[in-house]
Amino acid sequence: MATLAEYLDRLGWSAERLGREVNREAGLHTVSRKAPYAWLKGAKPRGAVPEIVTAILSTKLGEAVTVPMLWPRPEPTVEPAALSSHYGPWTGGSLWSGPLHVFNAASDSASTLPGLPGYALTAPVLDWLTVEPVEIQGRVVGRQPVTPEMTYVLSDRVAQLRRLDDVQGGPLVLDWVTDDLRRAATLARDGSYDADTGQRLHQILAELAQLAGWLACDQDLTGLGQRYLLTGLRAAHAAGDAALGANIVSCLSYQAAWAGEHGAALSLIRAARKGADRPGHGSVHALLATRQARVHAQLADETACARALDDASAAYADGSPSDAPAWAYWVTPAVLAADAGRAWLELGRSDRAEAHLVRGLNLFGQDQPRNRMLHNASLAEARLGLGDLEGAADAACQALDLGERLISGRAKARLRTLQTRFERVDSRRAHEVVDRAHHILRSS
Incomplete structure (x- = not known):
C-alpha cells in the first residue's frame, strides 16, 4: 500500500503544496503550512481534513485513494472489553448482559469510541448466521408491564424517526433515536410481557439500533455506529427476524466499504444475503444484491457487479410490495436504478451510469x-x-x-x-x- 509520501512524489508535490491545496479546498487557515510534514510521519489530521486530502489525491491521480490507505487503523486499538459484549452467547437471556452499556455510555464517549476493523465484525456476524435463535419467553416478573399497545406506539415512533432521517438527519435525530432506544431496552430488560409482545419489542429494539447505527455512521461516529448495529443484530436474532438482521449486516458491510475495507465488506454482504431467508421479501433481497454490486464495483469486478445488479432486478420483480417489511418502504425502483448508476460510475462506465441515474432521479x-x-x-x-x-x-x-x-x-x-x-x-x-x-x- 502506497504511503502519503509516495503519492506526493508521484505528483511532484511538496508537503507544503498539499497544505495549500487543502486550504484552497476547505478555506484559508484550515491547516498550517507545516502541518503536512506531521502527516508524512503518520500523524492523522483531525476533523474532515483526511477526507479532503484523499479527495484531492484521488482527483489529481485519477485513482481511488481512501483514508484507511493513508492512515490505516492499528489493530491494537480494538479494545477487548468493548468487543466482548458482542462475542458472548447468542441467547435471549444474555442479550442485555453487555450491549446495554452502549446505550448508557454513548453520550459520554461517542466521539472517542474507536472504529472496529472488518475482521472484528465477522465473528458476531457468523454467530448470527449459524446460531439458532432461542424463542423469546414471556416475563412475568418486571417493574413495568409492557402491553401490545405500547409496542404499537413504539413502532409508530420508529416509522416517524425514519421519515425524519429521510428529509433531515443530523445529531438531533440521532439523539431522539437513542433516547427511544434506551427506553425500549429498559422495557425489554426490566419489563413484564407475554411472548408475542416480547418478540415484537425485540424487533422494535433492532430497528431502533439499526437506525441509530446508520445515523451515527453518517455523522462520522463510526465506532458508535458499529456498536449500535451489532447490538441491533443481537436483538433481531432474538426476535427471529432474519430479514431485519440481514439489513443490519448489510449496513455493517456498507460502512466497511466507506472505510475502504472492501474485502470485509464483500464477506459481510455475502453473509447478509445468505441469512436473509424468505424468498418472498423481494425488496430486501434486491437491496442486499444492490449493495453487493456496489462492493464488486469498488473492487473493479464488472462481471460480478453486473450479475448482482441482475439479481437485484429479478428479486424486486418477483417480490410483492405487500410482503415487504415496514422498514423497507424506501427500497423502490428509484433507489435500485440510481444505486445501479452509482455502481457503474465506480466502474468508470459513465455512459451506463448516466442512464441509470437519470432514470432513478426521475422515479x-x-x-x-x-x-x-x-x-x-x-x-x-x-x-x-x-x-x-x-x-x-x-x-x-x-x-x-x-x-x-x-x-x-x-x-x-x-x-x-x-x-x-x-x-x-x-x-x-x-x-x-x-x-x-x-x-x-x-x-x-
Missing part, C-alpha cells in the same frame, strides 16, 4: 431528498466523465440545492468531491458550482 420525484442529493452528485460526476459540462453543472446545482438543507457527513463528503472535480474545469458554470459548494461547506 424519485420529490421523495428521499438525501438520496436525490447524493445521486445528483453522482450524475454530475458521470456527465463530467462524458464531457457534458452543462449537464454536469445542472446536476451539480440540483445536488447543491438539496445539500443546503441536509445535515449529513456523507452529503458533505460528496459535496467536497464535487467541488474538487469542478475545480479542474475552467468555465463560468464550473466556477459557480465551486463557489456554491465552498459556501455551503463553510456554512455547515
